Amino acid sequence: MDARIISDRVSLIGFVDWDTRLFDSLIPLPDGTSYNAYLIQGSEKTALIDTVEGEHYKELLRQLEDVKSLDYVVSLHSEQDHSGAIPRVLEKFPKAKVVTNPKGKKMLMDLLFVEESSFLTVEDGEVLSLGDCSLEFTYTPWVHWPETMCAYMAEEQILFSCDFFGSHIATSETYVTDACRVHEAAKRYFAEIMMPFCKTILKNLDKLAGKEIKLIAPSHGPVYDDPLFIIEAYRQWLEGPLENKVVLPFISMHGSTEAMTSHLSAALVDRGVMVERFNLAYTDIGKLAIALVDAATIVVGTPTVLTGPHPNVVYAAFLANALRPRAAFASVIGSYGWGGKAVETVAGLISNLKVEIVDPVLSVGAPQDEDFAALDALADAIAEKHKGLGLK
Numbered sequence: 001m002d003a004r005i006i007s008d009r010v011s012l013i014g015f016v017d018w019d020t021r022l023f024d025s026l027i028p029l030p031d032g033t034s035y036n037a038y039l040i041q042g043s044e045k046t047a048l049i050d051t052v053e054g055e056h057y058k059e060l061l062r063q064l065e066d067v068k069s070l071d072y073v074v075s076l077h078s079e080q081d082h083s084g085a086i087p088r089v090l091e092k093f094p095k096a097k098v099v100t101n102p103k104g105k106k107m108l109m110d111l112l113f114v115e116e117s118s119f120l121t122v123e124d125g126e127v128l129s130l131g132d133c134s135l136e137f138t139y140t141p142w143v144h145w146p147e148t149m150c151a152y153m154a155e156e157q158i159l160f161s162c163d164f165f166g167s168h169i170a171t172s173e174t175y176v177t178d179a180c181r182v183h184e185a186a187k188r189y190f191a192e193i194m195m196p197f198c199k200t201i202l203k204n205l206d207k208l209a210g211k212e213i214k215l216i217a218p219s220h221g222p223v224y225d226d227p228l229f230i231i232e233a234y235r236q237w238l239e240g241p242l243e244n245k246v247v248l249p250f251i252s253m254h255g256s257t258e259a260m261t262s263h264l265s266a267a268l269v270d271r272g273v274m275v276e277r278f279n280l281a282y283t284d285i286g287k288l289a290i291a292l293v294d295a296a297t298i299v300v301g302t303p304t305v306l307t308g309p310h311p312n313v314v315y316a317a318f319l320a321n322a323l324r325p326r327a328a329f330a331s332v333i334g335s336y337g338w339g340g341k342a343v344e345t346v347a348g349l350i351s352n353l354k355v356e357i358v359d360p361v362l363s364v365g366a367p368q369d370e371d372f373a374a375l376d377a378l379a380d381a382i383a384e385k386h387k388g389l390g391l392k
Contacts, residue, residue, distance in 0.1 A: 001016055001059075001172065002063070003039065003063055004174045006038070006156075006158070006174070006215070006217070006223065007156050007158075009040055009041055009042065009132075009133055009153075009155075009156065010038055010039070010040050010153070010156060010158065010217075011038065011039045011041075012036060012037075012038055012174060012217070012223065013036075013037050013038070013039055013060065013063040013064070014034060014035045014036045014037040014050075014051075014052050014059075014060065014063075015034065015035045015052045015053070015056040015059045015060065016032075016034045016170050016171070016172065017032050017033050017034060017035065017053075017056070017170055018032045018170045019032060020032060020033065023081075023168065027168075027192050027193075027285075027286065028284055028285065028286045029168050030284070030286070031168060031169045031170060031181075031185060032168070032169070032170030033168040033169065033170055033220055033221075034169065034170055034171065034220055034221060035050075035051075035052035035053050035056065035081055035082065035219065035220070036050070036217070036218065036219045036220065036221075037049060037050045037051050037052060037060060037219075038050070038160060038217055039063075039064070039067070040130060040133065040135075040153070042129075042130025042131040042132055042133045042134075043130070043131030043132040043133075044129070044130060044131030044132075045071040045072065045129070045130040045131055046067065046069060046070050046071050046072070046130070047070075047071060047072040047073075047074055047099070047128075047130055047135065048064075048070055048072070048073050048074065048089065048096075049074045049076065049135075049151060049160050050074065050075065050076055050077070050082040050083070050160075050162060050219050051073070051082060051083060051084065051085035051086050051088075051089055052081070052082075052084065052085050053080060053081045053084045053085070054080060054084030054085055054087075054088075055084070056085070057084070057085035057088040057089075060085050060088075060089070061085075061088060061089070061092060064089070064092065067093075069093065069095070070089070070092075070093035070096045071095075071096060071097065071130075072096060072097055072098075072099045072120070072128070072130075073086055073089055073090070073093075073096050073097070073098050073099065074098075074099045074100070074135065074151060074160075075098055075099065075100040075104055075108060076100075076148065076149050076150065076151060076160065076161075076162035076219070077104075077145060077147070077148045077149075077162045077163055077219070078100070078104050078107035078108050078111060078145065078147055079145060079163075080111065080112075081219075082162065082163075082219055083108060083111070083112060084112070086098060086108065086112060086114060087112055087113070087114065090114070090118060096118075097118060097119065097120040098114060098118050098119050098120065099119075099120050099121075099122060099128060100119065100121060100122070100147070100149075101121055101122060101123070101124075101137070101139065101147055101149055102121050103146055103147035104121075104147040104149075105119045105121055107145075107147055122137045123137075124137065124138065124139040124149075125137070125138065132155070133153055133154075133155040133156070134153070134154065134155070135151045135152070135153055135160075136151065136152045136153075136154065137149050137150070137151055137152075138150045138151075138152065138204075138207055138208065140164060140201075140204040140207070140208075141200065141204070142197040142200040142201070142204075143163060143164045143194065143197065143200070143201050143204055144163060144193050144194055144196075144197055148162060148163065148164070149162075150162065150164060150208065152211055152213075154212075156214070156215070157211075157212050157213055157214035157215065158213075158214065158215045158216075158217055159208065159211065159213045159215070159216045159217065159227070160217050161216055161217065161218050161219075162218065162219045163193065163194075163218070163219060163220065164201075164204070164218065165186065165216050165218045165224065165230045165231075165234065166186070166189050166193075166218040166219060166220035166221055167182055167185035167186040167188075167189050167218070167220060167221030167222070168185055168188070168189055168220055168221065169181070169182065169185045169220075169221045169222065171221070171222055173222055174222065174223055175222055175223050175224070175225045176222045176223070176224055176225065176226070176229065177222075179229065182221065182222060183229075183233060184290070185221065186221070186230060186233060187233070187237065187290050187293060188286045188287075188289065188290050189220070189221075190234070190237050190293065191286070191289035191290050191292060191293050191323065192285075192286055192289045192323070195237075195289070195292075195293060195323045195324060195325060196322060196323055196324045198238050198324070198326070201234075201238060202238045202239060205231070205234060205235070205238070213227045214227070215227065216230060216231075236294075237293050237294065240294065241294075241390075241391070242294055242295065242296040242326060242327070242328060242389065242391065243274065243294045243295060243296060243391065244272070244273055244274060244296060244386050244391035244392055245273065245274040245275070245276060245291075245294070245295045245296060245297070246268055246273055246274070246275050246276070246295065246296070246297045246298070246299055246382060247276050247278070247288070247291045247292055247295040247297070247298050247299070247327075248261060248264070248265060248275055248276065248277045248278065248298075248299045248300075248301060249277075249278045249280050249283070249288055249298075249300055249301070249313070249316045250277070250278070250279065250280060250300065250301025250302065250313075250333075250334075251279065251280040251281055251301070251302060251303070251310045251312045251313060252301070252303060253303045253305075253310070254303070255366075256303065256334075256335035256363060256365065256366045256367055257301045257302060257303045257333070257334045257335055258301075259366070259367055260301060260333050260334065260335065260361070260363065260367050260371065260372075260375060261277065261301045261333065263367075263372050263375050264299065264301075264333060264361075264375045264378065264379060265277055267375060267376050267378075267379035268379045268382065268383070270379075271379055271380065271382075271383040272383065272392075273379070273382060273383050273386060276291040276295070278291070280310075280312040280313060280315075280316055281312065285316075285319065288316065288319075289319075289323060292320060292323060292325035292327070293325060293326075294326070295325065295327055296327060296328050296329060296385075296386055296389060296391055297327060297328065297329040297330065297331070297358075297382050297385070297386070298320065298325070298327050298329075298330045298331075298350075298353075298355070299330070299331045299332070299333060299378075299382075300313055300316070300317065300330070300331075300332050300333070300334075300346055301313075301332075301333050301334055302332065302333075302334040302342055302346070303334055303335055303336070304334065304335065304336035304337065304339075304340040304342050306340075307339065307340035307341055307342075308340060308341060308342055308345045309334075309342045309345050309346050313346065314345070314349065317346050317349035317350055318349055320350055320353065321349055321350045321351065321352045321353060322352070324352050324353065325353065327353060327355055328354075328355060328356065328385070328389060329355055329356050329357075329358050329382065329385055330350065330353065330355040330356075330357055330358070331357065331358040331359070331360050331361075331378060331382075332346050332347075332360040332361075332362075333360060333361045333362070333375065333378070334362055334363075335362065335363045335364070335365065335366070335367065336362060336363075336364065337364075337365060342362070343360045343362065356385075358378065358381050358382060358385070359377075359378065359381065361374040361375050361378055
């Protein structure tokens with residue numbers, strides 16, 4: 001794909017990855033992704049903001065064929081999907097300096113063996129002149145690595161945000177045109193990558209609040225020509241009220257846990273509580289992560305396998321613990337044959353979650369009337385606790 005013009009000075013280049021369906025061997029990419037780089041041609045200096053995944057370097061170099069000289073390669077984030085082609089770009093433009101912060105410098109030396117002499121490090125708030133335009137750097141640590149930063153071009157009011165505000169979408173469109181699609185993709189991206197760092201990201205969002213922003217140019221997904229669209233979404237995901245919703249990931253081996261899950265789901269809905277249910281035998285973990293962003297309660301459904309929870313439940317609990325959603329309550333339902341420690345194990349796996357554990361319900365074998373009554377009581381308890389938070 002050829003360069004897409006953002007302004008007289010700025011072009012969007014990079015690589016649109018239509019086909020990849022798994023990122024970092026972990027994260028599903030149902031819509032593919034893009035690796036956005038931005039070429040800025042000032043009156044005196046030319047800068048490239050970020051690059052692409054290393055395996056796609058040829059496409060980036062093709063887009064740079066007509067660039068006579070490159071003064072700066074700005075690395076806002078050292079992860080290889082943005083930095084991977086830096087060595088190839090330096091081969092083509094050996095006089096270019098890699099602009100990053102001290103932590104980014106060390107990472108790029110460790111990850112890509114970039115020579116120390118190639119670097120120009122910048123401090124938080126430092127401005128780099130390109131002649132008739134400039135880049136102001138703002139450190140945004142833990143969005144989502146410790147060295148991340150943004151660059152702001154005051155002359156065009158463009159924020160180059162790298163992973164901040166990103167969305168995994170392969171698209172030929174330069175700007176957001178389908179707001180619903182981008183909102184879901186950005187929420188998925190937030191849930192899978194940013195949610196563990198909510199408190200730090202909120203502080204970084206506040207650091208950007210004083211800037212006049214006309215465009216947000218992320219390194220994944222389309223450019224935002226309505227910055228408030230994504231800024232307000234982030235505010236909601238970071239500090240907005242939780243929803244009157246239960247996320248219910250489960251798996252069932254012989255039908256008992258599924259019967260309990262179905263009964264609890266119906267009981268919660270009857271009490272005015274929304275339910276999002278995920279069968280861990282085949283669910284998209286990205287969809288589960290999205291649901292966790294603003295749910296007030298998580299209920300895990302598991303059979304007992306060799307005295308503990310099902311391995312798929314262990315995996316889901318581990319991921320939830322790593323993602324650190326803001327849920328207020330959690331519980332466990334399921335069945336066992338002769339004993340076990342499923343509840344204790346699940347509780348231990350979610351120690352990062354600041355949740356109140358609501359009394360679990362476990363049946364011996366297939367659930368009977370008393371088990372269904374206990375599930376009704378659990379639904380009552382969850383509904384009351386949600387009301388206590390003012391959720392409707």
